[in-house]
Amino acid sequence: MEATCLVVLLRFCVQILAFPAYLLWYLGIWEPLCKKLFPYFMAVVTICYNKHMSDKTKEMFSNLKDFASPTGALTLLEIGAGTGSNFQFYPMGCKIICTDPNPNFQKFLDKSLAENPHVQVERCLVAPAEDLHQVPAASVDVVVSTLVLCSVKNPEQVMKEVLRVLRPGGAFYFLEHVAGAPSSWTLFWQQIYDPTWICLFDGCHLARETWNDLEKAGFSELKLRHIHAPLKWHPTRPHIIGYAKFLNKSLAENPHVQVERCLVAPAEDLHQVPAASVDVVVSTLVLCSVKSPEQVMKEVLWVLRPGSAFYFLEHVAGAPSSWTLFWQQIYDPTWICLFDGCHLARETWNDLEKAGFSELKLRHIHAPLKWHPTRPHIIGYAVK
Ligand SMILES: C[S@@+](CC[C@H](N)C(=O)[O-])C[C@H]1O[C@@H](n2cnc3c(N)ncnc32)[C@H](O)[C@@H]1O
Numbered sequence: 001m002e003a004t005c006l007v008v009l010l011r012f013c014v015q016i017l018a019f020p021a022y023l024l025w026y027l028g029i030w031e032p033l034c035k036k037l038f039p040y041f042m043a044v045v046t047i048c049y050n051k052h053m054s055d056k057t058k059e060m061f062s063n064l065k066d067f068a069s070p071t072g073a074l075t076l077l078e079i080g081a082g083t084g085s086n087f088q089f090y091p092m093g094c095k096i097i098c099t100d101p102n103p104n105f106q107k108f109l110d111k112s113l114a115e116n117p118h119v120q121v122e123r124c125l126v127a128p129a130e131d132l133h134q135v136p137a138a139s140v141d142v143v144v145s146t147l148v149l150c151s152v153k154n155p156e157q158v159m160k161e162v163l164r165v166l167r168p169g170g171a172f173y174f175l176e177h178v179a180g181a182p183s184s185w186t187l188f189w190q191q192i193y194d195p196t197w198i199c200l201f202d203g204c205h206l207a208r209e210t211w212n213d214l215e216k217a218g219f220s221e222l223k224l225r226h227i228h229a230p231l232k233w234h235p236t237r238p239h240i241i242g243y244a245k246f247l248n249k250s251l252a253e254n255p256h257v258q259v260e261r262c263l264v265a266p267a268e269d270l271h272q273v274p275a276a277s278v279d280v281v282v283s284t285l286v287l288c289s290v291k292s293p294e295q296v297m298k299e300v301l302w303v304l305r306p307g308s309a310f311y312f313l314e315h316v317a318g319a320p321s322s323w324t325l326f327w328q329q330i331y332d333p334t335w336i337c338l339f340d341g342c343h344l345a346r347e348t349w350n351d352l353e354k355a356g357f358s359e360l361k362l363r364h365i366h367a368p369l370k371w372h373p374t375r376p377h378i379i380g381y382a383v384k
Helices: 002-017 019-026 030-061 103-115 155-165 185-200 210-216 249-253 293-303 323-338 348-354
Strands: 075-079 095-099 120-125 140-146 166-177 221-228 238-246 278-284 304-315 359-366 376-383
Touching (some): 002 019, 002 185, 019 030, 030 166, 075 155, 103 120, 140 155, 293 304, 304 348, 348 359
Parallel strands (some): 095 120, 278 304
């Protein structure tokens, strides 16, 4: 009780000392001024910060390459990129998407880019990390946040966006100053400075328990260490550092493969996959459900490299005049309605034969399934 009263009293004293800033804030002048001046302040602070922290930052980023896509390319999204002070730590050829809600950082970002020609900035978005809708789902290998989660308005929403944009198998790297240990002097002073700090430093909170947001976010693996940063100023010393891996269930069970991208797209329109860019296309129990098998075949041939193959395993129409086909025809309209557009009696082999593959290895088999109407299958592969 006494400690709380003391915190309130000392808080008030600090607020009196910062009275001019509060006055400007109430008059609506402080915020726009702060947005303009904060990038200049950060440009100076990060030089000093990196002097003390660069060993830790280098160590944290040392395994970034482990999360590159199978082609070796690394697409990295940095939230709250600020002055671009992290570019120096990124590996050669890294493609960066920068986001920051404050557009006044741009000229500092450009300077950092000119000083770090080993990386490539693909896009700079003026956006808060709570709303990354301009970044497609599952499109980046790595997300980075340094000294940002202390400032965001809604850490929980940021975590959701990070998980949305990360491809399964990707990782979230973080280095953040956080709340001090319970009952410590550091936490005591953090609580005193906090309201004024938030006002002066563009919404930065001194005493956030950011590790809680990371633990609750739903990452599959969290490597998090609490450290004391070798900084002069006490209230910002407690830090968390590490990375969190994001695997979906299937990937967690199959660590031998890597997912490069997940696209929300029908197989009739694969324009997001470059022409002649893949070695194998696979379709199992899909051609029964697509709207236009003919268009799917065109797209498959478009994305396959010459000489590469399309593998398929599909249930199909039964033999002419068979009981299977008889019952398939009876069930078909209801089946399509109940099972998301799946057709029981498609002669999918015709689409494969007409598609224009140079070689087609196709076998009709009777799948050892209990339910009759889905027993006739085709299995095989076709070479472009
Ligand atoms: C202390 S600076 C850190 C900048 C940079 N990450 C670094 O380590 O040098 C905090 C950054 O977070 C940004 N920021 C504030 N609110 C944000 C939000 N909601 N989403 C993303 N970034 C935000 C600020 O504009 C600023 O660039």
